[in-house]
Amino acid sequence: MRDDKQWPRLRVGDWADTRDTLHMWLQIVGKIRMAHAPAVNHWWHVTLYPSARGLTTSLVPYRDGGFEIEFDFLDHQLHLRTTDGRSRSVALEPKSVAVFYRQTMAALAELGVATTIHAVPNEVERAIPFAEDEVHDAYDREAAQLFWRQLLRAEEVLGRFRSGFVGKASPVHFFWGAMDLAYTRFSGRIAPPHPGGAPNCPPSVMREGYSHELASFGFWPGGGEEGAFYSYAYVEPAGYAERPVRPQAAYYDRDLRELLLPYEAVAGAKDPDAVLTEFLHSSYEAAADLGGWDRRALDGASTDAAAG
Incomplete structure (x- = not known):
C-alpha cells in the first residue's frame, strides 16, 4: 500500500508543460465557480479545495440546487455533478485548452447550468483566450x-x-x-x-x-x-x-x-x-x-x- 505520509518528489522542469496546461484548466473551472458562488471577502468564494481524489469547487449553489466540479487525479476525469443526481465527465488527457474549454462548457450546458465566464486567464504573462489556446496541450x-x-x-x-x-x-x-x-x-x-x-x-x-x-x-x-x-x-x-x-x-x-x-x-x-x-x-x-x-x-x- 502507498505511504501517503511521504512527501512526493516532482521536479518542476519534468512537468512544466503539464503544469502550464493544468493551470489553464484549473482557471476555467475556478471561473465557473466564481460565476455562481456568492461573493466572499478577499475572493475566498473563487477558490478550489484539495479533496480525496483531487481538487474540487465544493458545492456551488445554482437555482434551487447546486453543482460540484472535481478534478479526479486518480481516475483522471473532470466530474461535474448536480444535486439532482445528474453527472457528466470530461477526460483528463493530452488535449488543448481550447478543447477542454469546449468540452467542459458543453457538459455544463447538458446539465442545465447556464454559465458565462470571462474566458481569458488571469495572473499569467501570455493570456491566450481559452477558446483559442492550442499551445497548452500536455497532460502527464x-x-x-x-x-x-x-x-x-x-x-x-x-x-x-x-x-x-x-x-x-x-x-x-x-x-x-x-x-x-x-x-x-x-x-x-x-x-x-x-x-x-x-x-x-x-x-x-x-x-x-x-x-x-x-x-x-x-x-x-x-x-x-x-x-x-x-x-x-x-x-x-x-x-x-x-x-x-x-x-x-x-x-x-x-x-x-x-x-x-x-x-x-x-x-x-x-x-x-x-x-x-x-x-x-x-x-x-x-x-x-x-x-x-x-x-x-x-x-x-x-x-x-x-x-x-
Whole structure:
C-alpha cells in the first residue's frame, strides 16, 4: 500500500508543460465557480479545495440546487455533478485548452447550468483566450497525481498551523490564478490600497484581496527545483527582508518580495513536517513582531498543544 505520509518528489522542469496546461484548466473551472458562488471577502468564494481524489469547487449553489466540479487525479476525469443526481465527465488527457474549454462548457450546458465566464486567464504573462489556446496541450497523469499529493501533504501541515491562531484567518485553499495552495492570517487592521501589478489582473482585484493587513503562507510549483513554500506580508514591515527565519534553507527573494523555502529542502529532511512548521512559525513571527501585531489577542494555542 502507498505511504501517503511521504512527501512526493516532482521536479518542476519534468512537468512544466503539464503544469502550464493544468493551470489553464484549473482557471476555467475556478471561473465557473466564481460565476455562481456568492461573493466572499478577499475572493475566498473563487477558490478550489484539495479533496480525496483531487481538487474540487465544493458545492456551488445554482437555482434551487447546486453543482460540484472535481478534478479526479486518480481516475483522471473532470466530474461535474448536480444535486439532482445528474453527472457528466470530461477526460483528463493530452488535449488543448481550447478543447477542454469546449468540452467542459458543453457538459455544463447538458446539465442545465447556464454559465458565462470571462474566458481569458488571469495572473499569467501570455493570456491566450481559452477558446483559442492550442499551445497548452500536455497532460502527464503521473505528474498531475504527484502534484495533488504534494498539495495534500502541504494542506495537512498548513491546517495544523492554522489551528494555532484565533484571529481572522482564511481556509487552506487553492487559488487558481497563481496556482498555489494558500493560507492567510490577518492583523485586524485595514491596509493601504494595494498598487496592483499582477499580470492580466485588474488592480481592483488586488485591492480587494489585500484590503486588510496580512501574513500569507503557501506552496506553489515554482520558485525551486521542485516548487517552493512561501511566506509574505502585506504591508511588508521594515526589516522583514533582513529578519532571519528558520530553517537555514529559507531565504528572502527580493524580486518576489517573499520568503521562500524550496520544496526539496522539506521533502528531503528527516522530519519534513517539522521543517515546514518551523518555517511557517518563524516567518509569521517576522511579520507579526515587526508589524506590531497584537499577538496576545491573536495567537491561540500552539500547534503542538492543539494537536495534543
